[in-house]
Amino acid sequence: MTARTMRAIGIERPGGPEVLHMVEMPRPRAGAGEVVVRVLAAGVNRPDIRQRLGLYPPPPGASPLPGLDIAGIVDEVGPGVDGLRPGDAVCALANGGGYAQFCAVPALQCMPLPRGLTFAQAASLPEVFFTAWNNIVWLGRLARGETLLIQGGTSGVGLAGTQIARRLFDVTVIATAGAQEKCQVCLDFGAQHAIDYRGDWEAEVRRVTGGEGVDVVLDAQGGDYTQKHLDLLRFDGRVVLLGSHRSATTEVSTRAIAHRRLTLTGSTLRPRPPAYKGAIAAELVKHVWPLLEDGRIVTRIHAAFPWEEVRAAHGLLDRNEQVGKVVLLVEPALAATVPA
Numbered sequence: 057m058t059a060r061t062m063r064a065i066g067i068e069r070p071g072g073p074e075v076l077h078m079v080e081m082p083r084p085r086a087g088a089g090e091v092v093v094r095v096l097a098a099g100v101n102r103p104d105i106r107q108r109l110g111l112y113p114p115p116p117g118a119s120p121l122p123g124l125d126i127a128g129i130v131d132e133v134g135p136g137v138d139g140l141r142p143g144d145a146v147c148a149l150a151n152g153g154g155y156a157q158f159c160a161v162p163a164l165q166c167m168p169l170p171r172g173l174t175f176a177q178a179a180s181l182p183e184v185f186f187t188a189w190n191n192i193v194w195l196g197r198l199a200r201g202e203t204l205l206i207q208g209g210t211s212g213v214g215l216a217g218t219q220i221a222r223r224l225f226d227v228t229v230i231a232t233a234g235a236q237e238k239c240q241v242c243l244d245f246g247a248q249h250a251i252d253y254r255g256d257w258e259a260e261v262r263r264v265t266g267g268e269g270v271d272v273v274l275d276a277q278g279g280d281y282t283q284k285h286l287d288l289l290r291f292d293g294r295v296v297l298l299g300s301h302r303s304a305t306t307e308v309s310t311r312a313i314a315h316r317r318l319t320l321t322g323s324t325l326r327p328r329p330p331a332y333k334g335a336i337a338a339e340l341v342k343h344v345w346p347l348l349e350d351g352r353i354v355t356r357i358h359a360a361f362p363w364e365e366v367r368a369a370h371g372l373l374d375r376n377e378q379v380g381k382v383v384l385l386v387e388p389a390l391a392a393t394v395p396a
């Protein structure tokens with residue numbers, strides 16, 4: 057008989073990593089269009105940190121538990137789901153609730169594991185690749201031959217975005233990072249130029265582009281960066297905002313936008329409906345999964361922790377020490393395996 061309860065990691069109150077606690081709670085059931093996944097590994101993302109701090113409440117109807125990335129085995133299939141069966145190995149973009157032994161997720165948001173990857177590696181993929189695809193390919197409308205500036209090149213989203221841009225669009229990528237070692241990682245992942253953002257990064261972007269600027273900027277900082285980015289854009293350029301860590305408000309020149317036909321846009325992925333996320337999943341499986349399978353795109357796991365050590369995992373992100381992804385191992389032995 058299916059267990060009625062499960063262990064999960066809950067957020068007791070807004071605060072530091074110490075507010076994360078193992079709790080016992082009812083196991084979720086698969087609703088219409090959903091599957092329940094037995095979670096073997098879960099990714100840790102910046103939105104989890106912001107949720108823990110009380111700055112990113114789950115959207116209505118989503119699990120109150122943190123956790124957007126999961127990899128595991130389908131345990132239960134809800135009504136109206138085609139193409140998935142109990143026992144299937146999947147990774148998925150959850151709407152929350154990934155830090156748990158079981159997670160209910162819309163079937164459209166599930167993907168097969170790329171062949172040859174372990175469950176732990178697969179758990180590092182969904183959130184950052186969905187985000188990079190949504191913002192660079194769909195909103196940024198990146199086109200072959202263009203130049204892309206990625207602020208925060210060694211973030212999970214930055215590394216995914218750099219590889220998508222280089223391997224699928226053959227564009228010039230300029231990435232920024234806050235340390236020389238991190239700049240080197242940007243270059244290792246395919247960026248042609250890496251700039252330390254602690255210096256005069258605007259001047260450096262102008263210099264490496266011969267004064268021409270860039271076509272697309274991927275930015276989670278906002279605030280005072282926004283006008284600087286608009287100033288760096290070529291005609292018809294696009295700035296895509298993923299976050300607003302510097303400030304949520306700023307003043308920009310609307311004249312520059314009109315004169316050079318610029319686009320200032322942005323998005324948050326979490327509240328989008330399953331059909332939208334499912335459409336991204338389908339494009340990732342078609343275009344990115346084959347490259348993950350032959351090694352032309354790779355995932356970089358900075359650290360993997362047994363999930364009982366979730367506070368240490370969050371501490372790494374709090375201190376911004378990670379380069380790439382941090383993963384929680386819910387069932388460590390199975391998480392290290394590659395499904396048959």
Ligand SMILES: NC(=O)c1ccc[n+]([C@@H]2O[C@H](COP(=O)([O-])OP(=O)(O)OC[C@H]3O[C@@H](n4cnc5c(N)ncnc54)[C@H](OP(=O)(O)O)[C@@H]3O)[C@@H](O)[C@H]2O)c1
Nearest residue numbers: 102187207208211212213233234253276298299323324325
């Ligand atoms: N809108 C959405 O749907 C969505 C979804 C997921 C994530 N996000 C956002 O996307 C971003 C990346 O997320 P993540 O989880 O992959 O990585 P992350 O761990 O949040 O990485 C933060 C990045 O910001 C960089 N950074 C910090 N200060 C900076 C500055 N002054 N100038 C330029 N870059 C700076 C850091 O660079 P260093 O490490 O080199 O200091 C690091 O690469 C986050 O801001 C997250 O909130 C948005």
